[in-house]
Amino acid sequence: MSTFTRPSTPAATRGPASRHSTLAARRRSPRRMLRTAGFYAILLALSVAFFAPLLWMLSTSFKTRGDATALPPQWLPPEFSTEGYTTLFADAQAPVLRWVLNSLVVGLATTALVLLTASLAAYALARMQFRGRNAAFALIISTLFVPGFVFLMPNYLIVDAFDWLDSMWALIVPGAASAFGVFFLRQFFLSLPAELEEAAILDGANRWQIFARVLIPLSKAPLATLAVLAFLTSWNDFLWPLYVLFNPENLTLPAGLATLVGSYATDYPAIMAGAVLASVPVLVVYAFAQRYIISGVSRSGLKG
Amino acid sequence: MSTTAPARPTARPPEQEVPSRPRDARLGHPLTPYLFLAPFMLVFGVFMLFPALYGLWISLHNWDFFLPNRPWVGLGNYLELFDPTSLTAVQFWESMRATGLFVLFSVPFLISIPLGLALLLNRNFAGRNFFRAVYFAPYVLGVSVIGLLWQYLLNANVGLVNYALGQLGLEEPIAWLTAVPWVWVSLVGVTVWWTLGFNTVVYLAGLQDIDGTLYEAARVDGASRRHEFWHVTVPGLRPVLLFVLTITILASANMFGQAYLLTGGAPSNQTRTAIMFIAETGLEQFRIGVGAAMSYILALLLIGVSALNFLLFRRQEMK
Numbered sequence: 307m308s309t310f311t312r313p314s315t316p317a318a319t320r321g322p323a324s325r326h327s328t329l330a331a332r333r334r335s336p337r338r339m340l341r342t343a344g345f346y347a348i349l350l351a352l353s354v355a356f357f358a359p360l361l362w363m364l365s366t367s368f369k370t371r372g373d374a375t376a377l378p379p380q381w382l383p384p385e386f387s388t389e390g391y392t393t394l395f396a397d398a399q400a401p402v403l404r405w406v407l408n409s410l411v412v413g414l415a416t417t418a419l420v421l422l423t424a425s426l427a428a429y430a431l432a433r434m435q436f437r438g439r440n441a442a443f444a445l446i447i448s449t450l451f452v453p454g455f456v457f458l459m460p461n462y463l464i465v466d467a468f469d470w471l472d473s474m475w476a477l478i479v480p481g482a483a484s485a486f487g488v489f490f491l492r493q494f495f496l497s498l499p500a501e502l503e504e505a506a507i508l509d510g511a512n513r514w515q516i517f518a519r520v521l522i523p524l525s526k527a528p529l530a531t532l533a534v535l536a537f538l539t540s541w542n543d544f545l546w547p548l549y550v551l552f553n554p555e556n557l558t559l560p561a562g563l564a565t566l567v568g569s570y571a572t573d574y575p576a577i578m579a580g581a582v583l584a585s586v587p588v589l590v591v592y593a594f595a596q597r598y599i600i601s602g603v604s605r606s607g608l609k610g
Numbered sequence: 611m612s613t614t615a616p617a618r619p620t621a622r623p624p625e626q627e628v629p630s631r632p633r634d635a636r637l638g639h640p641l642t643p644y645l646f647l648a649p650f651m652l653v654f655g656v657f658m659l660f661p662a663l664y665g666l667w668i669s670l671h672n673w674d675f676f677l678p679n680r681p682w683v684g685l686g687n688y689l690e691l692f693d694p695t696s697l698t699a700v701q702f703w704e705s706m707r708a709t710g711l712f713v714l715f716s717v718p719f720l721i722s723i724p725l726g727l728a729l730l731l732n733r734n735f736a737g738r739n740f741f742r743a744v745y746f747a748p749y750v751l752g753v754s755v756i757g758l759l760w761q762y763l764l765n766a767n768v769g770l771v772n773y774a775l776g777q778l779g780l781e782e783p784i785a786w787l788t789a790v791p792w793v794w795v796s797l798v799g800v801t802v803w804w805t806l807g808f809n810t811v812v813y814l815a816g817l818q819d820i821d822g823t824l825y826e827a828a829r830v831d832g833a834s835r836r837h838e839f840w841h842v843t844v845p846g847l848r849p850v851l852l853f854v855l856t857i858t859i860l861a862s863a864n865m866f867g868q869a870y871l872l873t874g875g876a877p878s879n880q881t882r883t884a885i886m887f888i889a890e891t892g893l894e895q896f897r898i899g900v901g902a903a904m905s906y907i908l909a910l911l912l913i914g915v916s917a918l919n920f921l922l923f924r925r926q927e928m929k
Contacts, residue, residue, distance in 0.1 A: 434642070436640070560753070578758070
């Protein structure tokens with residue numbers, strides 16, 4: 307593996323101090339302690355393998371061009387410089403802040419549309435009787451098994467017919483059709499007890515009121531999970547924006563970053579600055595919402 | 611509740627203001643469910659259902675952006691892809707080979723390493739959720755960030771990886787991004803680093819679902835750790851294993867960004883994946899009919915592989 311380096315044994319001593327003295331006393335057997343230490347050593351070594359490249363990216367983005375390729379490599383910038391960022395901000399061909407803004411708008415709009423359309427449809431499919439319900443659900447589920455690239459050519463022509471090429475609409479509207487979202491929310495709605503609705507019906511509420519005042523407030527956790535997953539999917543989408551957006555002004559971050567590799571071939575601080583700008587928002591969202599992301603993934607399987 | 615059979619709606623009573631009984635399945639207007647479904651169905655219909663069929667239609671025509679009309683060619687696009695004298699066909703199958711190799715090299719690692727990690731994380735210890743979150747973190751970064759970061763780290767002359775190997779006594783710098791077999795090591799390695807956490811989390815959820823009493827019973831019977839793994843853990847994980855295997859094969863077969871950003875298909879298109887070639891043919895040269903035909907061939911193959919997976923697992927169950 308790439309950056310995997312075997313830790314020298316002293317790392318083992320960094321095992322967490324046991325908080326329960328009684329437990330610690332019971333675990334005093336040297337063999338046991340060694341095993342625990344080894345266990346944590348493995349976990350820590352792996353964490354380093356995941357974090358080191360990201361730290362390197364951050365560090366390089368604050369170096370001068372010369373320092374970025376200097377050997378031996380420096381983990382901390384010898385001379386702190388924001389050159390990488392200012393280069394990008396000044397380049398009309400690479401309006402990074404514009405890309406961030408585009409990505410944010412597309413991500414938020416897509417997420418809002420996914421939540422709205424999927425929750426309404428999921429409610430109908432989970433809680434209402436009507437002709438064609440099972441057929442509609444089967445149709446929606448079946449698309450989960452169709453690989454996404456099948457839609458590449460036809461959707462390109464459809465988006466072109468709407469005159470949406472090179473605009474955000476090309477990303478937002480097709481991205482709003484989340485079959486996974488419908489499936490995911492329907493599962494949750496089915497798990498809610500029917501009595502809740504019946505009480506509301508006795509109070510004379512109609513379907514829309516039940517949906518807005520009873521169901522949605524009870525579904526905060528699954529809605530948050532779906533929102534985070536939908537936002538991440540949109541924020542990281544690469545292939546589609548690469549081919550339907552053209553103007554440097556209109557690119558989203560992933561598509562924009564791909565152009566940097568060509569135009570800034572060896573200006574590593576600038577390239578890493580772009581990568582940092584694309585990662586920071588996501589990692590911040592992740593730090594706060596990792597519970598939802600991980601729970602969403604454990605209950606599903608949504609490969610981007 | 612969906613468990614009750616859908617009652618066929620009888621004639622509508624006139625002007626039903628208040629539902630007669632709370633259990634009345636038809637609440638409000640009979641069109642209400644369709645109104646709730648409409649917004650989703652509109653987007654879904656236009657961008658998923660319609661294109662699935664429209665794509666077939668496209669693939670039966672010579673659909674070139676630069677042609678004034680789009681003549682019907684029937685299965686011509688498909689036949690061209692099976693014609694050994696056609697350059698497009700040769701390049702297409704080369705790209706299919708690249709995708710196949712990537713699936714072959716990456717899937718074993720993406721199945722086994724996360725399983726080991728999940729078993730490691732499936733104990734009760736301090737900081738368990740912290741480590742789980744750390745290992746999952748790279749997955750939330752998009753492929754563009756991963757690509758930019760690793761093309762720098764793996765650069766033959768200034769990259770950190772070759773420097774570290776040089777410290778360990780490597781004489782010649784390795785051309786990670788331009789020479790076979792190193793390009794494959796890079797693509798697989800980076801993909802494992804990037805997506806490892808995903809399968810780990812799925813496995814962990816599966817491990818938590820295994821009935822704890824089975825382990826207790828095994829212990830009472832004096833089963834060894836290894837015995838426990840093969841006779842309790844593996845059977846308990848069977849459905850999860852099938853799921854992970856299926857989505858991992860699909861994800862690897864969908865590989866595009868890593869090759870696009872890291873190797874650009876080098877050397878001499880050996881790492882140009884099927885998705886890369888389809889996108890180039892259809893969306894750069896605008897030979898959309900051929901591009902659509904290629905998409906369907908690849909999709910059919912993948913659906914076949916998934917079906918085969920299911921059948922193999924089913925047969926195992928029977929035994």
